[in-house]
Amino acid sequence: MxxxxxxxxxxxxxxxxxxxxxxxxxxxxxxxxxxxxxxxxxxxxxxxxxxxxxxxxxxxxxxxxxxxxxxxxxxxxxxxxxxxxxxxxxxxxxxxxxxxxxxxxxxxxxxxxxxxxxxxxxxxxxxxxxxKTWQIFQWNGDEIRKDFNIITKRRVSWGTDDPHTHMYNEPAIFIEKGAKVRASILNATNGPIYIGKNTEVSEGSMIRGPFALCDDSIISMGAKIRENTTVGPGCKVGGEVSNTVFFGYSNKSHDGYIGNSVVGEWCNFGANSVVSNMKNNLMPVKIWDYTKGGFGDTGLQFCGSMVADHTKLGIGTTLNTGTVIGVGSNVFGEGFPRKFVSSFAWGGGAAGFSTFKLMKFEETAQRVMDLKGKEFNENERAILQKVFEVTRPYRIWDKEF
Incomplete structure (x- = not known):
C-alpha cells in the first residue's frame, strides 16, 4: 500500500x-x-x-x-x-x-x-x-501485546548484562540496543515488557507487564510500574504508576501515585502529585464530556485523570477521581481542584483559577520543548493559539495571569 x-x-x-x-x-x-x-x-x-x-x-x-x-x-x-x-x-x-x-x-x-x-x-x-478517552487506558494492555508482536517479529532482544536485574518470563521481555537496565525486577508473567532504544530503567525499579517504555525515556529509581502502562518517548516517570498511558515528552519523575489515567505530551507532575482513580463509595466515575457540556458516566469503578498537552501540576497537587484538565493549564494549591479544569487555566485551591496569559504560556512551552530537543515552531504556536480561542467559553472567570 x-x-x-x-x-x-x-x-x-x-x-x-x-x-x-x-x-x-x-x-x-x-x-x-x-x-x-x-x-x-x-x-x-x-x-x-x-x-x-x-x-x-x-x-x-x-x-x-x-x-x-x-x-x-x-x-x-x-x-x-x-x-x-x-x-x-x-x-x-x-x-x-x-x-x-x-x-x-x-x-x-x-x-x-x-x-x-x-x-x-x-x-x-x-x-x-x-x-472514549478512558478506552485508551482500558485497551492499552491488549494493544501492547499486539504491538509487541509487531515490533519484535524476527528480532532478538539485546537483553541486559546486569547481574542484579531479575527477569520473570524472559522470552516475553524485549530490550532494545542502547537501553540500560540496572538492579531492577521485570515481571512479564502476565504480559510482555518492551524496553525501547536509549532508555534507562534505574535501580530498584519494579515493573509488571504488559508494559512499554518507548525510546529515550527514563524510569526513576525505586519506581513501581504496574501492568497495562505505556511510557511514550522522551519521558521521565517514577513513583507508583498503574494502567496509565503517557503519550510522550512528559515528566512524572518523583514519588506520587497515578492510575487508570491518560497524560498528553509536554506535561509535568510536581513531586508527590497524586491522582485518585476510585471513589470511596465505589460508585461509577463521572468525567467531563465536551460533547454534552457536562459530566457523563463512564460506567467504570476505576478512572483517574485525563491530562491534556502542556499541562503542569505543582508540588503535592491532588486530583480527584475522574478529573479532566485541558491544554496548557498550570494547576497548583492546596486541596482538590475542580473536576473539570478548562484549557489555559492558572491556579487552583481556595483562590480558584485565572487565565494563563497566552504569551507567558508560549514562553514556557518553548523552554520545555527546547529542553527535550524539540522545536516550538509556528505550526505549534498556531495550533495552541487556536485552541486558546476555541476553549475560551470554558474559562468562566475574567482575570488573566
Whole structure:
C-alpha cells in the first residue's frame, strides 16, 4: 500500500477531547505505537497523511494523491488488515453505520457518510473504534501485546548484562540496543515488557507487564510500574504508576501515585502529585464530556485523570477521581481542584483559577520543548493559539495571569 490517509471519525473526535484539541485522532498513542504508526507498519505504507480539523492540517497534512482513507479511530488487527488489503478502488468497507476504509483520488472527494459511487462491503467482526478517552487506558494492555508482536517479529532482544536485574518470563521481555537496565525486577508473567532504544530503567525499579517504555525515556529509581502502562518517548516517570498511558515528552519523575489515567505530551507532575482513580463509595466515575457540556458516566469503578498537552501540576497537587484538565493549564494549591479544569487555566485551591496569559504560556512551552530537543515552531504556536480561542467559553472567570 503506497499511500494512506487517516481521517478523523466525526463521531469519535469530540469524545476524545481534550487530547484531540492538539492532534488528529490517529495520533493518539495506545499500546507501544500511535494508531497512525500501527497502520503504516501493518500496511507497509510509504506515505502517510491525515484528514483532520483545518487548524491542525499544517502540522498533520493530507496527501494530494490517490490514497486509501482509513478511519483514524480504528485500532487494527490481523482480520481487519486482511479485509482492507482486499479492498478494491470502487469499494468501501463499513461496520454498521461507520466507514472503515475507502479509496479516494484527493481529499476534496472524501465523505464519511454517503458514498453512492462505492460498492458497500460489510465487515461484521467486532472492531476496536476509539470513541472514549478512558478506552485508551482500558485497551492499552491488549494493544501492547499486539504491538509487541509487531515490533519484535524476527528480532532478538539485546537483553541486559546486569547481574542484579531479575527477569520473570524472559522470552516475553524485549530490550532494545542502547537501553540500560540496572538492579531492577521485570515481571512479564502476565504480559510482555518492551524496553525501547536509549532508555534507562534505574535501580530498584519494579515493573509488571504488559508494559512499554518507548525510546529515550527514563524510569526513576525505586519506581513501581504496574501492568497495562505505556511510557511514550522522551519521558521521565517514577513513583507508583498503574494502567496509565503517557503519550510522550512528559515528566512524572518523583514519588506520587497515578492510575487508570491518560497524560498528553509536554506535561509535568510536581513531586508527590497524586491522582485518585476510585471513589470511596465505589460508585461509577463521572468525567467531563465536551460533547454534552457536562459530566457523563463512564460506567467504570476505576478512572483517574485525563491530562491534556502542556499541562503542569505543582508540588503535592491532588486530583480527584475522574478529573479532566485541558491544554496548557498550570494547576497548583492546596486541596482538590475542580473536576473539570478548562484549557489555559492558572491556579487552583481556595483562590480558584485565572487565565494563563497566552504569551507567558508560549514562553514556557518553548523552554520545555527546547529542553527535550524539540522545536516550538509556528505550526505549534498556531495550533495552541487556536485552541486558546476555541476553549475560551470554558474559562468562566475574567482575570488573566
Amino acid at each position: 503506497d499511500n494512506i490517509v487517516l481521517f478523523d471519525d466525526p463521531k469519535s473526535r469530540g469524545n476524545l477531547l481534550p487530547f484531540t484539541f492538539t492532534r488528529p485522532v490517529a495520533e493518539i498513542r495506545i499500546g507501544i505505537f500511535k494508531i497512525s504508526e500501527k497502520w503504516q507498519s501493518l500496511l507497509h505504507a510509504k506515505d502517510l497523511g491525515f484528514l483532520t480539523q483545518n487548524y491542525l492540517q499544517s502540522k498533520f497534512p493530507p496527501l494530494a494523491v490517490k490514497a486509501l482513507y482509513i478511519n483514524g479511530a480504528l485500532c487494527p488487527d490481523e482480520d481487519l488488515v486482511n479485509a482492507i488489503n482486499e479492498l478494491k478502488e470502487n469499494e468501501a468497507l463499513w461496520h454498521q453505520d461507520t466507514l472503515l476504509a475507502a479509496f479516494f483520488d484527493k481529499p476534496e472527494q472524501f465523505h464519511s457518510d454517503h458514498l453512492p459511487d462505492k460498492k458497500r462491503i460489510d465487515y461484521d467482526p467486532e472492531i476496536k473504534l476509539l470513541s
